[in-house]
Amino acid sequence: MPELRTYRTQVHNDWCPGCGDFGIVNAIQMTLLEMQLEPHRVALFSGIGCSGKTPHFINAYGFHTLHGRVLPIATGAALANPGLTVVAVGGDGDGLGIGAGHFVNTGRRNVDFTYVLYDNQVYGLTKGQASPTLPKGIKTKSMPTPSIVEGVNPIAMAVASGYTFVARSYALDVRHLKQILRAAIEHKGSAFVDVLQTCPTYNDINTKEWYSGDDLPTKAPRLYKLEETGFDGRVKDPTKAEEVNAKKGSALLKSFEWGDKIPVGIFFKTEFPTYMDQLAERMPVLKDKPFVEQDVYQRDVAPLFEELT
């Protein structure tokens, strides 16, 4: 029986003390344990940056890829072997800056995997520059001047790009994050989880205290759970375009809430055929087992030459 330590490695962790990344790694390990997924059936993929080191701390097949390219590489592996549980992770700069084109097009494909965005509004490993999710007008610790460009909205981008599961959680609420990660991994299709995260070293604005609402007159936490307000982003009948569009619309509206109140939870979820489902319609042998387990090395190409005679 797997235990929590089954999913741990002995690799020295060099993240800054208090980094939100610890919460995410713990939540991933706890989710894998809760789901009783054997480590060798799991493949983790990461981009570059502090978050990129994640796979090295988790005992599962681990791919530490290139800056911004985690999604194409994870897609290739997930299509080659759909039997694997594939989880891709990366920072907001990785996914929405240098990798933005892949982020959008990955959503369109609906490959069955989970993408976890470490969203702390700064580039950590290069020492605190503004990342794509930093709102306009904000200046974090190591920035010389405030940002004069708009921040992107990862939830809205994900909904618009076609991710079939779009949710948000918080790195320091490991219980909630674990629930969301489990729902994301269990979801059949491309699942996107935006994880709000503190960077104690470089983001001196969106701190743990800020998320707790310590600066607000009410002292009420900024984060609130969508499901507790009666919001339900789940599509009941995916064949009804009207319902799908209405749910997407509500998710978009919700996604722009930011400031004193920030929603977390599932914004949108629907069941659409995955990329692999559609390939299997074309190539029924894929329904039995993935190509990686099939003998594709005895193909008879004589008819192809015959076509040319």
Add this chain to the structure above:
Amino acid sequence: MIGGPQGSGINSVAENFAKGCMRGGLHVFANIEYHSNIKGEHSYYRLRIEEKEPRSHVDWVDLLVALDKETLFGDLNKVHPTHQGHRHEVSPGGGIIYDSSLKLQPESFGRDDIKLFPLPYLDLLIEGLKEFGKERELSKYQVMVNTIALGASLGLVDYNFDLAAAAIREGFTGRKAALGDMNVSAAKHGYDYAQKTFGPDALSVKLRTQRLSGQRMMIRGVQAVGIAKLKAGCGFQTYYPITPATDESEYLESHQKDYNMIVVQTEDEIAAINMATGAAHAGLRSSTSTSGPGFSLMSEGLGWAGITEAPGPVIILYQRAGPATGLPTRTEQADLRFVLHAAHGEFPRMVIAPGDSVETYYDTFDAFNYADRYQVPVIVMVDKFIASTYRDVPVINGDGMKVDRGNMLRDEDVAKLTDYRRYQLNELGISPRAIPGQKGGIFWTTGDEHDEYGHITEAAEVRVKMMRKRMRKIELAGEVIPDAKKATIHGPKTAPVTLIGWGSTKGAILDAMDDLRAEGTEANFLQIRYVNPFPEKLVYNVLSTARHKIMIENNYSAQMAGIIREKTGIAVDNKIVKFDGRPFSQNEVVEGIGDILKNGMKEVTVSHA
């Protein structure tokens, strides 16, 4: 040669003509030149048909079929003219088929040594359509004048009509079968008109069927690559649309159902190479195909495949004229140095450059074995000229080609392991490979320098060991792969003149050697096929004793000559280069050599366009 505006269907006409000839035992070499444009710009298809196998084209035309006026006179009336047409390329005694409704005066051709065959294209088409009651839909079927012209050219060379008719019919199956009949009828009207009007001896060039042993096929490079990939068990292909690589991916996707292969159109070439590398790491043979602009984007991913010792992907690089967009539909060999050095840092990669479509087939197949065996990315450089040129060759018998997946661990072996190291250091540099999903085979991989487990390290000692391990693999490949695969000496072992080339110049050089011999110049030809690992010893041995070394390349700076010098210390004596985006013709090679041997030129640039 048949020329006309793009969209006028010259491809199908020329290919049907070629197929009809091949089935009559003749040999064909068929290549198209076209613009980066969908409709309207001038394009032309060159068909060389002979009793003896041609391996290149020539710059003269025995029979020119003009579907429009521009094919004859060019576009000199435009504000920015680009060419002067093809009438001057017709050889003395040759002929031109053109539309009589153009009402051209014979003197306007400026030639009194050629024969003119004006044909009432539209009248003949209307007659043909009448048989099917479609004469009122003339505009819908107007494109069929190309078939009228095809028929007329068959009539003038007095070739067997039925062979071409069968080829035409095959292009129209199922619901389109009626169209096949209409096209055959149109061709027959052209054929009969030409024979009746101009007589059987109007043209001195005749085509006669001949008997050939063995079945032959007409294949071009993109098909050779596609079939090789299927044969090699490639299960995953990625691509981003780009000329001329897309044809191959479309070929694969159209056969996907029968051969079970995933073909993914990605958002860009960055995704294309990385997705393919992801699939390769996951255990599936994978590949991607592109041309220069796409390969530029792939550089980053190539480096990751290199340092993570991915078993592939196999990358097919169709070389077209650069830089940037360059001449997007034209051929060139200017990516050699780029391919050898693409991506920062040092890592092993294999680079193979086949010289024709048959070599392309075998080299592509081998590339997958190398990718698995040496756990490296493998690049096969296929010149655009090879990609899109049809040749007739004996049907390939795949016997003797075996899939070798290298040092892959079986499930039962991995399960026994307690301390698996994906990047285990050993003498050969090749570590036993597990794939995700295997119990006991968990590994990490990273584009950072790493230890044997695949975890990040910055330790100097490990860095040195890992660099040596990776670079050792390309040395090993060099030792294991026989020289016979890496380079070929065509012709006599020693000769007064040694020609050197690589890639698609092979055909023109071989054909030119026949001409040189007839003129009394004996030459041999060193064809370099493996660029990395490079056959240093073989090339050194050949060139250190060669008396007169002439390099022939389809680029500006003779890049391979530089690589030969780097690897062997030997400088070639002369260079013949061509960088106008067009392939070398047989006669251009002969002329270039003549300029060197007879006129004493050191470096020659040819450009017949």
